Structure formats: C-alpha cells, structure tokens
Amino acid sequence: MRGIARLLIAVMAPFIAAQGVSAQSADTYPNAPIKLIVPFVAGGPTDVTARLFAEHMSQDLGQRLVIENRPGADSAIGAVQVARAAPDGYTLLFAMDVTLVMNPATKKTLSYDALNDFQLVSLTSLNTSVLVVPANGPKTVQELIAYGRAHPGKLNFGAGIITTRLASVLFNKLAGIDAVYVPYKGSVEVLQGLMDGSIQYAVDGVSAHYTMIKDGKERALAKLNKRELASLPDLLPLDEVAHMPQLGEISTWAGIVAPKGTPAPIVDKLQRAIAAAAGDQKIVRKLLAFGIVATSNTPEEFAAFVKSETAKWTAVVKDSGLTFSD
Structure with a gap:
C-alpha cells in the first residue's frame, strides 16, 4: 500500500505543483511587466487605442503594459505569438474583428484557432x-x-x-x-x-x-x-x-485576449482594469473625437459578441462569392 501511495504522490506531484503555481500567480499577479501585442503598425487607430488602454491599465495593475507591434498577415503573426505564449497573463493580444472573426471566415488555413487558442477578456472599442x-x-x-x-x-x-x-x-x-x-x-x-x-x-x-x-x-x-x-x-x-x-450596423472593433488556459482570477483582474480604462472620461473623450467608442464587457459577453459577429460575417463571405488566399 505504501508503494502505491508513493507512486500516486509521484504521479500527482507535477499537477499539484502546477495548481499551486497557478493559484500563487493569480494572487500576486502581476509582479512583472505585461507584454501587449498589437498586430498592426504603430501610429494607426488600433495602435493608438491600445496605447491609451495600456497606459491606464498600467496604473491600475501596478505594472507596465509594454506595447509590441507585430503587424502582418492580417494580424495573424501577432495572434500566433500570443496563442503560443504561456497562459500566465504576461502576454496579451490587442485583437480586432479581423483576428477573431474575419480570418477564420476567409482563410482556408490559419496558424491559430480563434475559438480554442484564446481566452477572451473584454472588448475595448468600437470604431x-x-x-x-x-x-x-x-x-x-x-x-x-x-x-x-x-x-x-x-x-x-x-x-x-x-x-x-x-x-x-x-x-x-x-x-x-x-x-x-x-x-x-x-x-x-x-x-x-x-x-x-x-x-x-x-x-x-x-x-x-x-x-x-x-x-x-x-x-x-x-x-x-x-x-x-x-x-x-x-x-x-x-x-x-x-x-x-x-x-446599417457595420463597425470595426477591438478587444484584449489572453492565451487559452489563463487562470480565471487573472482574467477577472485584467477585465476590471479594462473596464476602468474604458470608463475614464479622458480616454472616452480622446477616442470619441475620432469616432471610436471606448467600451468593455465580461468575458462571457465578449464571447457571445464574437459568436454573433462570426455568424454575420460568415454569411456575408459566403454571399459575396469572393475567394481568399491564405
């Protein structure tokens, strides 16, 4: 019996340790700078919006959100980087409609899975x-x-x-x-x-x-x-x-997502920071002057929104008769 017990302990030890690290990281998160990947060029509206949110979230979370621009392949290059990152909350993606909806709807092959590779955190803006x-x-x-x-x-x-x-x-x-x-x-x-x-x-x-x-x-x-x-x-x-x-109802939009498997307490902490930024009147006024509406929602609401957008644009793609290269 003691041999079986030792064997079970040996087998379960990595899982127990992983849970302990996950819980600890959620309690102390963040204790290091956070990388926010923007899969578009610097200076564009998506980049400007991301920087406004990052600045406010940095103050709220007590750690700097560092912007890294990774443009290319309709945002797929940056998306892949985040999809393959550790799910610890320290690598995030400033995703757009093209990232989560349009690429899956138009590309025959895609190097990331919009549904299964990301944990949705919150919308940030409607343009x-x-x-x-x-x-x-x-x-x-x-x-x-x-x-x-x-x-x-x-x-x-x-x-x-x-x-x-x-x-x-x-x-x-x-x-x-x-x-x-x-x-x-x-x-x-x-x-x-x-x-x-x-x-x-x-x-x-x-x-x-x-x-x-x-x-x-x-x-x-x-x-x-x-x-x-x-x-x-x-x-x-x-x-x-x-x-x-x-x-009658077409907008481009953006939101923040994390790698799939990011602990729920970390996701919740990030969502609250996004909501605080979206409610800051300085950010609201700056974005509204250019036609961008700052917004936020829960991960569940964000997922429902993406599902609705996916259904709408998949139908549009099918009806358009267009063919798209990978």
Missing part, C-alpha cells in the same frame, strides 16, 4: 466605419453610385483589412457598381491612396480619416451604422441615404 472620397470626389453617395454605374471598371476602391474590404464589396453589390479592388496593408495606406488618386473611394474606420476630413482634404459621404458620431454629428447612416439596411 465607426465611413464611406470616404477625396475632397474633389462625389459630393453625395448618389453621385458616387451614378458615376460607378455609368463607368464600369473605372473606379478603384481600397481596403486595409478584410472587414472593410467586404463592406466595400457589399456596397458595390447593392449599388450595382463594378469597381476594381486595390489592397493595402492598413488605414494609413488607404488614406494615401485617396490622396494620390490611386483609389476613388473607401470604406474605413473614421478614426484614420477624421483629420483629413476636418481639414477638407477628404469627404465623408455616410457612416455605416446608426451610432452617434460626435466628430461628425451631421453625417447620416448609409442605410438612410441609400436604403442599404445590410450596411
């Missing part, structure tokens, strides 16, 4: 999408549609992520426009394309274009949801100006 043209472009949605119908194949549109590309494809389909897609790596390149004439219109997050719109170098024709846009209060929804209900 209003707008239909934009250069300042010398059409003055209304109707003018853009009329020109596009009269000149098939003569208009170029650009997008930096799959979400805005599909929204553009939906717009073209509903408007009866035959236009040429120009791929970009992000919103900064989309903006440059509008300025140098490479593209004539785009659907993109308002945050990247607000300064150019304000300075009269771009024109926003409509927004793609009914949410109040403090930075452009007179801008009407595309659904209202062009009767396109399918484009």
Whole structure:
C-alpha cells in the first residue's frame, strides 16, 4: 500500500505543483511587466487605442503594459505569438474583428484557432466605419453610385483589412457598381491612396480619416451604422441615404485576449482594469473625437459578441462569392 501511495504522490506531484503555481500567480499577479501585442503598425487607430488602454491599465495593475507591434498577415503573426505564449497573463493580444472573426471566415488555413487558442477578456472599442472620397470626389453617395454605374471598371476602391474590404464589396453589390479592388496593408495606406488618386473611394474606420476630413482634404459621404458620431454629428447612416439596411450596423472593433488556459482570477483582474480604462472620461473623450467608442464587457459577453459577429460575417463571405488566399 505504501508503494502505491508513493507512486500516486509521484504521479500527482507535477499537477499539484502546477495548481499551486497557478493559484500563487493569480494572487500576486502581476509582479512583472505585461507584454501587449498589437498586430498592426504603430501610429494607426488600433495602435493608438491600445496605447491609451495600456497606459491606464498600467496604473491600475501596478505594472507596465509594454506595447509590441507585430503587424502582418492580417494580424495573424501577432495572434500566433500570443496563442503560443504561456497562459500566465504576461502576454496579451490587442485583437480586432479581423483576428477573431474575419480570418477564420476567409482563410482556408490559419496558424491559430480563434475559438480554442484564446481566452477572451473584454472588448475595448468600437470604431465607426465611413464611406470616404477625396475632397474633389462625389459630393453625395448618389453621385458616387451614378458615376460607378455609368463607368464600369473605372473606379478603384481600397481596403486595409478584410472587414472593410467586404463592406466595400457589399456596397458595390447593392449599388450595382463594378469597381476594381486595390489592397493595402492598413488605414494609413488607404488614406494615401485617396490622396494620390490611386483609389476613388473607401470604406474605413473614421478614426484614420477624421483629420483629413476636418481639414477638407477628404469627404465623408455616410457612416455605416446608426451610432452617434460626435466628430461628425451631421453625417447620416448609409442605410438612410441609400436604403442599404445590410450596411446599417457595420463597425470595426477591438478587444484584449489572453492565451487559452489563463487562470480565471487573472482574467477577472485584467477585465476590471479594462473596464476602468474604458470608463475614464479622458480616454472616452480622446477616442470619441475620432469616432471610436471606448467600451468593455465580461468575458462571457465578449464571447457571445464574437459568436454573433462570426455568424454575420460568415454569411456575408459566403454571399459575396469572393475567394481568399491564405
């Protein structure tokens, strides 16, 4: 019997030790800097939002959140890094809709599993999408549609992520426009394309274009949801100006996720820090000025939101008839 007992102790020892480390790390977390992977280029709206949240969360948690930009492959490069990290709360991902929904919906092979590799923590932000043209472009949605119908194949549109590309494809389909897609790596390149004439219109997050719109170098024709846009209060929804209900509630969004298996007490502590940042009026005002709404929710609510978005965009991808390369 003593031999069996010793054998059981030997077999169970690693599991008992692991539980002890997990519990201890949850109690003392964080006791070292936290790495927040942003899978997009520095300076863009996602990066700016991540830095605002990281700064506030650092104060709340008592440890610095260090931003590391890992752009590429529609955010997959950064996502893989976090998916393979230790589930100890010290490596997090500032994920977007493209990371958790669009990549799984469009790529035949993906080097991470959005459902099984991550523990969702909380949404952080919603970014209003707008239909934009250069300042010398059409003055209304109707003018853009009329020109596009009269000149098939003569208009170029650009997008930096799959979400805005599909929204553009939906717009073209509903408007009866035959236009040429120009791929970009992000919103900064989309903006440059509008300025140098490479593209004539785009659907993109308002945050990247607000300064150019304000300075009269771009024109926003409509927004793609009914949410109040403090930075452009007179801008009407595309659904209202062009009767396109399918484009009535489209936003890009971001949130923070951790590797799967991260202990629940650590996830809860992170969620509370995110909620505190989202409720800080300085952050709210800074983001709202650019059309971004700071927000937060529980891991369970975040999971339900992602599930709903997945169902919506999977249907859009199927209906679009588009094929996507890996």
